[in-house]
Amino acid sequence: MLRYTPLAEVYDEAARVRTTTTRYERITATGVESVERAWVLHWYTSGSFEALCSDAGLRVTAVTDDDGHPVTSAATDFMVTARRG
Numbered sequence: 001m002l003r004y005t006p007l008a009e010v011y012d013e014a015a016r017v018r019t020t021t022t023r024y025e026r027i028t029a030t031g032v033e034s035v036e037r038a039w040v041l042h043w044y045t046s047g048s049f050e051a052l053c054s055d056a057g058l059r060v061t062a063v064t065d066d067d068g069h070p071v072t073s074a075a076t077d078f079m080v081t082a083r084r085g
Contacts (some may be wrong), residue, residue, distance in 0.1 A: 001027040007036070014041050047073030049080060058082040 003025040020039045025032055038050045044052065046063045050073075053060050062081040065071050071078045 002027065003027065017041070018043075043076060045073060046071050046075045046078045046080070051076075053082045057085045059085055 003023075005023045005025070006020050007023055008021040012018070017039045020041070021036060022039050023034060023036050025034045050060045050063065060080055060082045061081075063071055063075075064081075065075070065077065066078050066079070
């Protein structure tokens with residue numbers, strides 16, 4: 001059996017980072033193997049994500065919400081369409 005357990009979470013909204021301390025376990029007939037890891041999640045505004053795309057040589061052709069409407073550069077819920085430079 002495999003088991004995943006979140007143990008703690010630190011949410012830094014200013015830095016746009018969430019760190020979740022997790023425990024992964026493998027339980028067998030001979031015992032339990034366990035390891036703890038930090039799961040780090042970063043999130044971006046649409047403007048900062050467009051900058052990442054540009055740095056990677058991609059050209060952003062659209063930044064929209066779920067309904068296909070344009071979003072502001074401060075939006076944190078968006079879809080990006082990009083093409084190679």
